[in-house]
Amino acid sequence: MDGIKECKICVNTTINPSIKINSKGICNVCEHYNKYFNKEDLEKELEFIKKFIKDEKYDCMVGLSGGKDSSAMLYTTKKLGFTPLAFSFEIGYNEMSDSVKAKIKRITQKLEVDYETIDINNYMSSVDKECLEKMSDLYEQPLTDEFKEKFREIYNEGRKYYSTKQNISFPFVRPCQICRKIAIKAYYEEAVKRNIKVVFVGINEWASNKDNKYTAIRRLKPFENKPEVYIVHLPFLVQRKYDDLPEILKEIGWTREVGDHEVDTGGSACLLAKACEKKANDIMGFHLDAARLSREITVGFIDKNKAREAIKNGNRESKYTVKEVLKRGKII
Template identity: 35%
Template sequence: MDQVQSCARCPNTTRNPTVRILPSGLCAICHWWAESPHASIRRRELQHVRALAGGGRGEVDALVGLSGGKDSTATLVRVLKMGFTPVAITFDTGYYPAHITQRAARVAAQLGVRHEVVDLRPHIQPEDRASYVLTAELYDREETPLLAERFRELYLLGRERYSVKQREPMAYVRTCQLCRRLVVPAYHREAARHGARVFFLGTNEWVGLSQNPGNGRYTFSAVRRLQPPGAHEPVLVVHLPFLLGAGLEDTVSVLREVGWEPPAGERVVESSANSCLLGRVAEAKAARLLGFHPDTVRLAREVTCGFLPREEAERALAAPHEATGSVRQVLTGAGILS
């Protein structure tokens, strides 16, 4: 078996079959980041986004995804400081912990922002529901070397079919991709409903990565333009902490201003499964069968772009959440599976 190689900057290793370590000692993503003019790109994007304040069709000019966690709370504070008049939106899939909605409502009330809970389940398409079924069936299977091989195959396929434009049903090893099929269309749908032109998210890494055919360098963007077929206007999805070049300490500083503290039993930095019941029941099994934590790539990106110290990411990845119940039970409880 080949020796496992590790990136010199982030937690990525070659245990993940999609990771390549280059002669520089960096994984490909970190290498591209080091060569990218990302700072100048973000300055231009920030200027454009700031100009959208006051640009809604009515009083509301922005939406902010709000869970009440550290990233979304700090993002709401920052959006208000930028001069926007936002509505805070909490999506409901039926499998987020109950405290998410309650905590988001408290944060919005404290900051004087209107808060809405949007149930995404009525918008589940047949092919999405089929993917939920296939994912439950996958996680129902007994852990064997054969299943481990299948998990790795499906992990690779999931990376190839990451775009929400890919509508073919499939089983997802990373259950976050099931949510993504629901929330990305909802960004545009909800922004258009409110007459807003921008949807802010508290995501600490880029929203887009593309290669310049002229010089071969990669562009890391904080802004994504969404305009589904038939839509009259685009909506910009903005990863605000990344756009601002914020680090973890910057976010903690913003949180101190409003007296935010992690809920009991939570640390400031956690894997995605901390705030999703579906991810929680899948995480440990996926980590065992893959041979690496399924959230490694996401947290590695936060390290790559300077938001998160490597040791914080590695601590969050060191102990996958163990949970009672199963993927099927969670989805049945959410009313997605019968």
């Protein structure tokens, strides 16, 4: 497309309205990271998190999807000295294949880690349900030019409601934006219930705070009279690289199996995300996951080719429509 620029480092392009490319061909995200990222900040964060290692039944929870990233993360928490409770969230609209279940069982046994599946449907508020229903209506619309324009407007407006504190009924284009709110509530309550302070998640996510310090930790303290919980993006905290994975995966006996989702890394196995991605990509001109994958390139977890591969693999026709996924999950 004419006039569209792509960042020299990552796969962000100016089709995405929040992306600016500077005179050197670098996007605003990469530019900020290269200017402010300091490894020492993360070393301090790692020391801080290790203070929660305790001589108790569990001193942390570790999200486990059976994918490469989360499986390797479970291994790393053990290496750091934690005694984790591994868990997977179950929510109506997602399903875990038998081969993934078997793999999780094998890995947790090998690492001698307890494992639980946690039903988080109860954390879905009526507003969350409304959002999902509105989103499913949006994805039913015929692709007229007028609708495409409206869809893009909704995407841009939805970005303003990224904060999980805003409880607004809105037809978000990205299902992850709704799911994230539900998951954060669930992480917090499930950790507090077990008297656990640290929840490790395998997404290579990060943030920069108002002092431009890069952080892998998000502190949750939604109530004055209840304890805080730390959500820790372990891959970023330990500066994991994609190339570190094979050795760890070999050690824990992780293998690819039939029924695994095709996307090699950083891809979503979520049925709901899958149901949205092709249509959204066709309308928006970029993959809904492009920004997240770009963030993984920015920090050196994957390279550009890997991200392109993930986008290509993740952009296939879904077996179900958004409405069908939600109906199967008894959400609508």
